[in-house]
Amino acid sequence: MIPHVTNSDENLDETDAKFQFTSLKIPWYEHILLNRPLKVVLAMIISAVAIPLLIYNFYFFTTFDMPPDAYSVGTCLIPRENRIPCGIGNVPQEECHSQCCYDLSSHYCFHRVPSRFSYISAQPWHEDVRIYPRVSTVPYNFQDSLPNIKLSIDERSDTHIVLHIYDPTKRSFTGNRLDQKEYVYEVSTPEMGIVVNSTRGTIFNMARGPLIASQNIWETSFILTNESMYGLGEIPLRVNVTKVLYNNDKGVAGVPLIFARVEGRYHGLLIESDDPTEISVHGENRIVVRSITNLGFTFHLFVGPKPRDVMQDVMKIIGGSNKLEYWMLGAHVCNELPEEDLTSFLAKAAAESLPYESICGHGPLVFDSNQCRDNITNTDFEDGANLVRRSNKRFIPHISPYIRYHGELQNSNETENTTETEMQQDIEEENNDVNSTTCGILPNFKNIILRDSETLDIYKGVVDNEEVIYPNYEDASHYFMEDLWPFEVTPDGIILENNWPYDESEKVLNETGLPYFSKDFQLAFNKTPQWNLVHSTSNKSYLFEHQNYGNNFVNVFRELFNESMIWSSSQRMQGQIGINRQKIDISWTNLRKELVEAALGGISGHWFWSTPVCGDTEAFDIETHASLCVKWYMAETYFPMIKIHSKSNPRHPLAFTGTHKALILKALNDRISFLPHFYTILQKGPLLRPMFYQFPESEILQDLSTQFSVGDDLLIVPNLEPSQSHVHVWMPPGTWYEFWSGMKLTAAEGEVVTLTTTESDFLTLIRGGSVVAIQQDTRDSVEQTRWLSSFSIIIALESFNETFGANGSLYITDNMTLNFQANSQNFTITATGDDFDPICDWFGGTWAYDIRKIRVYGLEDEFNNFDNHREITSFVDICLLETRDEIVVDLTAN
Known part of the structure; x- marks a missing residue:
């Protein structure tokens, strides 16, 4: 009932008026419904949540089907920079797999997180467990997934573990187990995932990324760290970088090793692959590995914790x-x-x-198909070697693996009525007839030449506008190598070049028929022989043999010239050769x-x-x-x-x-x-080193690529810009001096020192606490200088006191090393070993026996006789150590 006045009295004061009313109870939701500002706010909140979800579902999902199992659903709500392409990536929506996500604005197909492409098992993992695909097809041409795969974990040492994910019908592994190790690992089920932890944190995590296995395509991904990574030619290894493991003129030259940093500690990952493999880095440091393979993956993990520990473990593999x-x-x-x-x-x-x-003589050597032991067509080669040696220089020829083609080979149309088996038998008979009257590499050895997979014609590439053919050096016989190298001369060393091998001929690479073939693969395949060639006797696909071509070429020359040093432009996991x-x-x-x-x-x-x-x-x-x-x-x-x-x-x-x-x-x-x-440095370690390797504890120096360590004691800061007028030195720990003058750089660790520079400068610093031996009176060869030039000693003191100063060494032979110690008062020389002949044998020696000059950096100014150092000219006979325990030089004497 609405209150109302029961009588009318116009003279009644307003304050005296009495009203009667009934109290009403209003529900809480009517407060919202009847409050217009609050309704607007509530509608905006609902819209902010609901509308993006609706847009997301309609915009990103290609299907609303729930997963065909009871495992993870996965989300498509992923920042663009962190998306992993599902299959090729940039494809029309109908070509995007139904278990992937699709971005309609960028036309990009990408994996859910976690990915639905995984392998599952109903039982805990062990070496014999077979793991089955969760999705029956893969994003690459919708091929069938392999029906099962296996995982083998091999504990090689306490700091080295190997993960093999493989097709059990193609290969087999049996993992080793150790009682004591610096890592633990966990293999999750039912969806297989691998996590490896060291005592210092996680060093490998598949993080529920994709695991795809199918014909000619395998893919997986993992995370090594959320901090910096280094390797594959990059310091640091950046996001959106892609590298291809397929030997070519622009490919990865060294070992495919990645260093990863976690809280000041380092671990490493080595990707071992014989087959074409693509490595890419995506957001959040996720590494994606795709390989054109039918075998699987092999990953070596090294615990570290220092980069040099990782290197030492790697060298146990590659030698x-x-x-x-x-x-x-x-x-x-x-x-x-x-x-x-x-x-x-x-x-x-x-x-x-x-x-x-x-x-290298008259120039690089390219073999001819008509050369043999009885008919040396390249007389310039031996003439050049003789000229070089008469000039008292070493002869190191540059040699390519291909052979100039001179037309001796029969084409396929001459044998079109012959079966493949009969032709192979005929070729083998010709190869075994080493006494053939036909002079030349061909046709006696045409069975080891790479051929077209369809016609079985000899494949002819092009180098420098000349037709060339490519032997399969894995099958090269002793007789073949005798005809290939008919020369009497034995080189002092060999540089094997173009042995990816190189091929400039035009190719049709966009019709490979492979389920995955990216632009990066296309670039790598472009200057190498056609990918689908075959070996005529074994019918093996060249695609899966290419990575080892350079190694096979090295091996045949290693057998020919066992004592010669070999440099190679193409290698795979070979530490015994130099890199050219x-x-x-x-x-x-x-x-x-x-x-x-x-x-x-x-x-x-x-x-x-x-x-x-x-x-x-x-x-x-x-x-x-x-x-x-x-x-x-x-x-x-x-x-x-x-x-x-x-x-x-x-x-x-x-x-x-x-x-x-x-x-x-x-x-x-x-x-x-x-x-x-x-020479001393290279007995125990690499010469040129990145800063993160030499100073692994320094966060400030870790990502630098503008300065480098040279051994433990030198630092170079190159001016590598046109007309550069200054350089910035990021100070490492310790005391540092300019190498030639002794000028001390005064700054704390991590501070930046700016120094002027010119075209004639290349800033070199020496570490306080080190002693370095050099030979300044140089000759026109290193061996003459080593024998005839006296030593100069550079002493860089860490601090000015009598008890602690500097030390160093000079390697002479395996049984002789000179040891140097110095402080502000004395310089002391001792010897480890007793092989004094290289120093003290006047007729057969190879090293200088005397020191004529000593420079000391870090003294107080009053003791210097030059602007920034003290220089002492004094004759020191090192051969006195044959009869003495030590030689002591007084650094304070005038």
Whole structure:
């Protein structure tokens, strides 16, 4: 009832008026429904939640079907930068697998998180358990998933574990078990996932990403760290980077090893694959590995915790070369110059005292199909070797694996009525007839030449506008190698080049018929032989043999010349050979890149690494690139190996003039000066090193690629920009001095010191607490310098006191090392071992026996006789150690 006035009294005061009313109870929801502002707010909240969900479902999901099992559903709500392509990725919606997500705006097909493409098991994992696909088809052409796969875990050592995920019908593994180890692992069920933890945290986690196994395509993903990663030519390894493991002129040169950092500790992952493999880094540091394989994956995990621990474990797998001889550290020259013959170059080099150690003769060697033991067609080869040796230089030929084709081979139309088996029998009979009267590699050995998979015609590639054919060196007999190498000369070393192998012929690569073939694969396949070739006797697909082609080429020459050092442009998991980088264009960017490649290659186990000075492609102009080339020569001072390869335009030192030539010759002589120290470093570790390797505890230095360590005691900070006027030094721990002057850099660890620089500078620092032996009076070969030049000693003190100063060593032989200790008062020399002949045998010795100059950095100014150091000229006879325990030099004497 509505209250109302029962009588009317206009004179009644308003305050005296009495009203009667009844109290009403209003429900809580009517407060909302009857309150307009509150209704608006509530509607906005509901809209903000519901509308995105509806849009998300209609926009992203290709199906509303629930998963066909009781396992994870997965979500498509993933930031674009973190999406993993499901299959090819950029495809029309109808080509996107129903168990994937699809972005209608970018036309991108991607995996759910967690992915529905997994393998499942109803029982806990063990080595014999077979694991079955959750989804019957894969995103690649909707092929069938493999009906089952297996997982084997091999505990190789307390710091090394190997994961094999494989097809049990193609291969078999049996994992080892250890009682004591620095890692634990867990294999989850029913959806298989692998997590490996060290005592310091997680080092490998599949994180419920995809696991796909099908004909010619396997895929998986994992996370190593949420911090920085390094490897595959990158410092640091960046998101959205893709690398291909398929040997080619632009491919990964070293071991496919990734270092990962977690809270100041490092672990490593080595991807072992014989087959074409693509490695890409996505958001949140997720690594995706896709391989054109029918076998599976093999992943080596190394616990660390330091990068050098990872390197040592890797070298137990790939091995390491023990054939380093001193002369190998000298400069190696190869010229392909039509206007300059070998005789004139040797004469000019001798006249101008060019410091180099070897030359490849008249030029690189390419075999001819009509050569044999009884008919040497390439007489220039042996003539060149003789000229080189008469000049007291080493002969190191450059050799390619392909053979110039001269038309001896029969085509398929000549044998079209012959069955494949009959043809193979005929070929084998011809191969066994080693006494054939036909001179030449062919037709006697045509059975080992790669052939077209459909016609069985001999495959002919193109290199330098010439037709070439490709032997399968895995099946090469002793008789074949005798005809391939009919020469009497034995080289001092060999550089095997173009042995990816190289092929410039046009190819149809977009019709491979493979379920997955990306642009990165297309680039890798472009300059190698056609991927679908076959070996005529075994009918094996070349696609799955390509990765080992370079190794097979190395192996046949290793048998021919057991004592020769071999460098190769193509290898797979071979630490016993040197790395010969090729096809490098000259640019400031590539110079920096080659420094990074060499540093990462060294700490991955390839200590003997060379990259061509100033590049080695045709794109070189001495007028345009002179300043850059000078800087490249300076950088090569600190490379493990140094190679100068001139093509149509000369880039050897004698081609330059004036200041450029003087600076180049100084750089080569500086290198020879450092070689006693470099030779010592390379006995135990890599020469050029990234900062994260040398200073793993430093967070500030970890991602730097602008400065590098050289052994434990030197640091280089190159100025690698045109007309660069200064460099920034990020200070490592400890005390550091400029190497040649002794100027001390005063700054705390992690601080940045800016120093001026010029074209003639290449900043080199020495660590306080170290002693380095060099030879400054250089000759025109490293061996002459080692024998005839006195030593100079650089002492860099950590602090000015009598009890602690500096130490170092000089490796002579396995049974002789000189040890150096110094403080502000004395310099002491001792010897480990008793093999004094290399130093003290006047007629048969190889090392200098005396020290003539000592420089001391870090003294108080009052003790210096130069601006920043004290220099002492004193004759020290090292051979006194034959009869004494030590030699002591007083550093305070006038």
